Amino acid sequence: MYGDMKAGFMDASGVDPARMKVFVISLVFGVILVIAAWFGKMILEAYTTGEIEQADAIEAVISVIVIVCTLFAFVTWL
Template identity: 40%
Template sequence: MYGDMKAAFLQGAGVDPARMKAVLLAIVFAAIFLVAGFIAQQLAEAYGDGLLDKSDLYQALITICVLLLVIFSFLAWL
């Protein structure tokens, strides 16, 4: 059944489903990295302005890293 669906998609879209999945996952990974980078930049600015102390900064960065690992693990599982 899957082979028929794959062939039909390939014929209709002209793109291999496995390649399309890889491209979409790469786009999602890049978007997640951009959001995490933006959050890290905001944390660095808040630390530089004195709004955060070191322990708050470390806690936020560790939370972001753990969240990224969970998201990436889930996406890799797909």
């Protein structure tokens, strides 16, 4: 059954489903990294203006890293 679906998708769209999956996963990784960089920038700005202490900044960065790694693991698992 999967072979029929793959062939139907390939005929209708002209794109191999495996290549489409790689493209979509790469796009999702890029979006996750852009959002993580935005959070990192906000943390850095808060630290440099004195809104948060060094320990709070380190904790926030570690939290962002853990969340990003969890999202990467989940996306690659799919």
